[in-house]
Amino acid sequence: MADPIAIRMGGYGPPTTGFSRALKRIGDQLQAEFGSGVEIKYVWNIMDLGYRAEDILWLVEHGLLTLGYQSSSYLTDRVPELGIVDLPFLFVRMQFARAAMDGALGDVLARKIEERVNFRVLGWFENGFRHISNRLREVRAPAHLAGQRIRVLPSKVQARTFELLGAVPMPMDLTQAIAMITAGTIDAQENPLSNTVTYGVHKFHRFHTLSNHFYVSRPIFLHRASFDGWPADLRRAMQKAIRDAVAFQRDLHVQEEEEARKVIEAQGCEIVELTAAEHDAFAAAVMPLITEARATFGSGLLGLTAVGAA
Structure with a gap:
């Protein structure tokens, strides 16, 4: 047998x-x-x-x-081609x-x-869609991210996104990020709400902005x-x-x-829902990255992201 x-x-x-x-x-x-x-x-x-x-x-x-x-x-x-799906506000x-x-x-x-x-x-x-959480202040505009040390995934595109938003991106593995968030040595992170709760970030970050910046x-x-x-x-x-x-x-x-949103609210955290104008301000701030992406990835690959968008 x-x-x-x-x-x-x-x-x-x-x-x-x-x-x-x-x-x-x-x-x-x-x-x-x-x-x-x-x-x-x-x-x-x-x-x-x-x-x-x-x-x-x-x-x-x-x-x-x-x-x-x-x-x-x-x-x-x-x-490197995977960087195309790290572009901000790629899918609406x-x-x-x-x-x-x-x-x-x-x-x-x-x-x-x-x-x-x-x-x-x-x-x-x-x-899924990712949102910004931080320990310092309510974030409703790119200016509110100025100088904040934010953990991002190990992606040049994601790091560039938060540079354009005025933050200080810190690419790192999840394991290190959890330790630094717990210690308060970084200010912010970005994740779906469910990940934020799974890894206990909501216990250390009071402010959560529903930014939908990456999918x-x-x-x-x-x-x-x-x-x-x-x-x-x-x-x-x-x-x-x-x-x-x-x-x-x-x-x-x-x-x-x-369910994660309810857990975050029960923790006493603040959830910020952006207005259309506030959301547009974030998208406008990272527009140079979209221009750069056309040169990096080409119109053919970028065109494949527009499924159903019309």
Whole structure:
């Protein structure tokens, strides 16, 4: 009797998050279909084992994990084209962003990742729209960010965005960011509300501005040699399970954002909802970056972001 195929899935959040629950959904589908032919194991949060969040990349690339996910920004140093989805105010509505990532834009970016990294990319989880939180003051205009030390993802595009907004961007891994936020050695951060709550940032930041400045996805990637070596029926089943899990996770994300807002308010924090004019002021401040992006990425790739925008 052949040994079962080992599938080790990992992430960097508690088992209660939508991402972890989506991994469990993938595993449950495979277990139901293949039974003793597969051995499914989970590492919900690699940070609990002393790893940094970004270590999920090499853990999968070298086959220590079979499947993982990570915000696309963490790969921009190796796959510069991913910087296009770090552009600020790129998508005006969630449905436009989802259509782009499930369509030609997501396909192109997945192939770019596979050209440079030992992955198979099979889908995109939704990290979603990101918002600014800080410990100092209410933020309703770029001027209110002046001089604030803000943690950003390791992306040149994101760092440039906050330079244009007057802040002092500090690209760093999540693990380091949590420690510095807790110690008060950085002033601000940006994340979906659900991440802000998951990592306890709302306990240290009083002010939360619903800025919707970035929409970030998390590619779902597998160790290429492992996936390519599986029987065809298992490969097809994994592809289907990931498609189902993406839809499941995105639905959960909407619920998690609503629940996180209630938690932040219950903590006594202030939530700032920008007026249309205030939002436009942020978008205007970063317009030079959009001009730069046309030269960097070209009109063809930029055009793929406009799905449904017309």
